Amino acid sequence: xIAWLNxxxxxxxxxxxxxxxxxxxxxxxxxRVRFPSLRFVQPSRTIAARMRRLTDVxxxxxxxxxxxxxxxxxxxPVLLTPARLDAWNARTARAIVVDVSPALERAGVAAAAxxxxxxxxxxxxxxxxxxxxxLASAIRRASDWIDTAPPARREIVxxxxxxxxxxxxxxxxDVDASTGVRLVQxxxxxxxxxFESAPRLDRQAVEVSLRGDATAxxxxxSSGRPDATGIEGADDAIAVVSAAGTPAGSAxxxxxxxxxxxxxxxxxxxxxTGWMLATAVxxxxxxxxxxxxxxxxxxxxxxxxxxxxxARALDGRVxxxxxxxxxxLLIDVAGASxxxxxxxxxxxxxxxxxxxASASEHExxxxxxxxxxxxxxxxxxxxxxxxxxxxRSDGRWLWAxxxxxxxxxxxMRRSRTAEAREVAARAA
Amino acid sequence: MERALxxxxxxxxxxxxxxxxxxxxxxxxxxxxxxxIAGLHRSPFHGYSAEFSQYRHYRPGDDLKYVDWKLxxxxxxxxxxQYRETTNMVAQIAVDTSGSMAFAGAKGVTKIAYAKLLAxxxxxxxxxxxxxxxxxxxxxxxxxxxxRTGASHLRSLLIELxxxxxxxxxxxxxxxxxxxxxxxxxxxxLVISDLYDEGETVExxxxxxxxxxxxxxxxxxxxxxxxxxxxxxDVELEDMETGAVLRTGAAAAADYRKAFSEFxxxxxxxxxxxxxxxxxxxxxxPLDVSxxxxxxxxxxxxxx
Numbered sequence: 001x002i003a004w005l006n007x008x009x010x011x012x013x014x015x016x017x018x019x020x021x022x023x024x025x026x027x028x029x030x031x032r033v034r035f036p037s038l039r040f041v042q043p044s045r046t047i048a049a050r051m052r053r054l055t056d057v058x059x060x061x062x063x064x065x066x067x068x069x070x071x072x073x074x075x076x077p078v079l080l081t082p083a084r085l086d087a088w089n090a091r092t093a094r095a096i097v098v099d100v101s102p103a104l105e106r107a108g109v110a111a112a113a114x115x116x117x118x119x120x121x122x123x124x125x126x127x128x129x130x131x132x133x134x135l136a137s138a139i140r141r142a143s144d145w146i147d148t149a150p151p152a153r154r155e156i157v158x159x160x161x162x163x164x165x166x167x168x169x170x171x172x173x174d175v176d177a178s179t180g181v182r183l184v185q186x187x188x189x190x191x192x193x194x195f196e197s198a199p200r201l202d203r204q205a206v207e208v209s210l211r212g213d214a215t216a217x218x219x220x221x222s223s224g225r226p227d228a229t230g231i232e233g234a235d236d237a238i239a240v241v242s243a244a245g246t247p248a249g250s251a252x253x254x255x256x257x258x259x260x261x262x263x264x265x266x267x268x269x270x271x272x273t274g275w276m277l278a279t280a281v282x283x284x285x286x287x288x289x290x291x292x293x294x295x296x297x298x299x300x301x302x303x304x305x306x307x308x309x310x311a312r313a314l315d316g317r318v319x320x321x322x323x324x325x326x327x328x329l330l331i332d333v334a335g336a337s338x339x340x341x342x343x344x345x346x347x348x349x350x351x352x353x354x355x356x357a358s359a360s361e362h363e364x365x366x367x368x369x370x371x372x373x374x375x376x377x378x379x380x381x382x383x384x385x386x387x388x389x390x391x392r393s394d395g396r397w398l399w400a401x402x403x404x405x406x407x408x409x410x411x412m413r414r415s416r417t418a419e420a421r422e423v424a425a426r427a428a
Numbered sequence: 429m430e431r432a433l434x435x436x437x438x439x440x441x442x443x444x445x446x447x448x449x450x451x452x453x454x455x456x457x458x459x460x461x462x463x464x465i466a467g468l469h470r471s472p473f474h475g476y477s478a479e480f481s482q483y484r485h486y487r488p489g490d491d492l493k494y495v496d497w498k499l500x501x502x503x504x505x506x507x508x509x510q511y512r513e514t515t516n517m518v519a520q521i522a523v524d525t526s527g528s529m530a531f532a533g534a535k536g537v538t539k540i541a542y543a544k545l546l547a548x549x550x551x552x553x554x555x556x557x558x559x560x561x562x563x564x565x566x567x568x569x570x571x572x573x574x575x576r577t578g579a580s581h582l583r584s585l586l587i588e589l590x591x592x593x594x595x596x597x598x599x600x601x602x603x604x605x606x607x608x609x610x611x612x613x614x615x616x617x618l619v620i621s622d623l624y625d626e627g628e629t630v631e632x633x634x635x636x637x638x639x640x641x642x643x644x645x646x647x648x649x650x651x652x653x654x655x656x657x658x659x660x661x662d663v664e665l666e667d668m669e670t671g672a673v674l675r676t677g678a679a680a681a682a683d684y685r686k687a688f689s690e691f692x693x694x695x696x697x698x699x700x701x702x703x704x705x706x707x708x709x710x711x712x713x714p715l716d717v718s719x720x721x722x723x724x725x726x727x728x729x730x731x732x
Contacts, residue, residue: 030662030675036528036539036654037624038667040687042680419661 003387005076012071019063023056031421059412066405069398076393080384088382091125093149095142099160099167101133109187113159116184120159125152135160136171143175151386153379155180161187162367172375180379183372254328255279255349259342260335261299268323268330270306276329280322282352283310283331289341289348293319296341299334307332311345320345443714448541453586456545457552464549464719483507517559517616518575520607521547523589524621524649525567526598527669533651533711540594542711543620543649548586549719550618555582562610563588566603568596574610597669601629608637620647622654623695624669631698638702645705645722648695652710657684 004010035041078084098117104110121127128145132138135158146154156175160167162185172181258264271277283289289311298317303309310331311320319334319341333345447456486495486506494508529540547563554561555577562575563585573588600621607617617637623630623646637644662677692708699706705726709718 030664032664032666034531034668035665036531036622036668038665038672038674040684040691041665041674041676042683043674043676
């Protein structure tokens with residue numbers, strides 16, 4: 001099957017008639033020869049008769065072929081062979097959308113996103129990168145570009161943290177069904193919990209943001225001045241301390257968190273002091289904590305003393321428990337430090353501190369891998385219709401033939417001229 | 429100063445191309461005649477204008493045409509007639525110098541050059557037998573040199589012949605008439621021409637010459653290109669005498685050859701009818717071949 005990238009150029013085949021007309025109408029150059037007597041010489045036939053007789057058929061044939069091949073070459077033919085289709089299907093044209101919103105910078109994953117984009121480019125036959133904080137418009141631009149890409153399997157790759165609110169699955173569903181979609185999530189698909197407490201009577205507030213790795217929690221007053229405290233502890237343990245005056249995690253009422261029973265001190269004791277009990281009880285009454293505890297996995301031996309059960313899973317087993325380690329309230333949470341349960345427990349503990357009013361919360365939630373995988377699809381195979389976007393036609397071979405024919409035509413024309421000169425020289 | 433062409437291996441000594449490059453026409457004529465009659469057993473003009481001198485007994489080997497059969501019938505003895513050659517033969521050589529004679533063949537020998545070589549050889553041949561020879565040229569104008577005997581006259585004739593150029597139209601009939609008038613008594617008229625003139629008027633003069641008892645011989649000079657018309661592709665032909673131009677092509681070749689062949693045949697027929705010796709010569713044929721053919725044909729009789 002042959003496809004034409006520029007089919008209008010085939011009209012040039014009409015030009016094949018031009019050499020025919022020239023050969024019919026052209027009075028070929030005739031050498032003048034002095035001859036003894038013309039009495040026996042018949043003149044050339046009339047023009048009408050000459051028009052019925054083509055002169056120099058071999059040269060005419062070369063010229064006609066030259067014009068025809070040039071017209072066909074201009075039409076840019078593409079031969080659709082099975083091998084060519086296989087070659088197209090073996091390669092991928094990839095439009096890469098990279099989320100460059102500030103959230104990724106804050107999350108420290110912007111570099112990872114760019115690195116992932118570079119990796120995707122390296123393995124693509126043809127690629128283009130679309131960086132934008134507006135994923136929907138970037139996906140539209142990527143889709144437009146992929147429509148014009150050379151024949152290949154087509155794929156749009158979106159690289160983002162896919163936090164809810166920053167993108168919408170509908171922007172993916174608008175992409176052509178034959179184009180593959182792959183969503184590459186940078187950073188961890190975990191919830192980020194941040195909240196700001198309501199002002200207390202003394203106009204202090206706390207802003208707590210807990211990142212996925214839960215190795216940092218910043219307490220700061222509503223004035224924006226960050227607190228000098230930080231988090232102490234290893235990856236899976238957090239000791240929340242704060243300066244005096246902050247309602248939670250203060251120096252007088254320190255709270256420590258452990259996760260999954262790891263890093264527990266040896267001397268965990270039952271709760272004794274009032275503020276510890278009050279905190280634990282208020283935590284147990286926290287609906288949010290209760291809800292998020294339901295599908296957590298229980299801590300082994302969580303029921304046993306000296307622990308106070310704060311939250312239970314659906315099967316009734318304890319997933320959050322409170323104890324005393326020295327003068328600190330120790331909250332042990334089943335699950336990793338970056339889990340929703342952990343964040344909820346920490347928030348609940350802080351909220352449960354005496355005088356801590358309700359807080360407005362800002363939850364930053366990212367799409368889960370399951371959600372992303374439901375939107376992923378593989379590129380459809382390339383069919384013959386893709387030839388319309390072929391980046392190269394087979395016309396170059398025809399141009400080579402045209403060049404050869406031009407050389408041949410020139411040689412033929414010159415040899416005839418030389419022959420005529422020879423005749424004239426002989427006659428002279 | 430002679431301008432000699434280097435002879436190519438295999439090129440005959442009497443090649444017209446070679447001979448025409450030699451300026452000394454007398455030398456050329458001598459070489460040509462010597463080469464021609466070498467091997468011929470007798471004088472080419474033997475028996476012509478000869479007087480009966482005596483009878484003698486037949487000897488084995490004598491030519492039977494000289495046997496007197498009437499005497500044999502009367503006497504039962506075989507006698508042959510003996511003749512004495514006379515020295516009063518007069519020859520007039522008429523050379524066509526019209527423009528068409530300037531046409532050259534592939535080897536570069538023009539018809540006029542060939543005609544001059546042929547005329548020189550014939551003049552030498554006649555003169556060395558002690559006979560008178562004259563020259564008539566007809567082209568743009570008529571040139572006349574009455575016939576005389578002797579080496580100095582021959583030299584003068586050859587000088588005049590060497591100066592001849594081909595140009596203009598032809599005026600063959602009046603020139604031939606003048607030449608025939610110059611013969612006065614029975615003589616030999618040798619016409620060297622391409623015969624492109626008016627055939628009927630020329631034929632009339634030649635017939636007159638024959639009726640007056642003169643022997644007439646025509647050397648019809650042509651180039652191979654005129655005979656074969658081997659032009660490929662379109663050509664514009666310019667008539668060398670009239671200047672007319674005609675465009676033609678290879679398709680006309682067959683018709684041309686047929687027409688030219690008929691032209692030759694017409695002249696052959698005319699000559700045969702009137703007892704004129706007709707010899708067609710091509711400019712690429714060696715001169716001795718042309719001459720020998722003429723002399724042998726003349727010896728045998730009718731036009732070929």
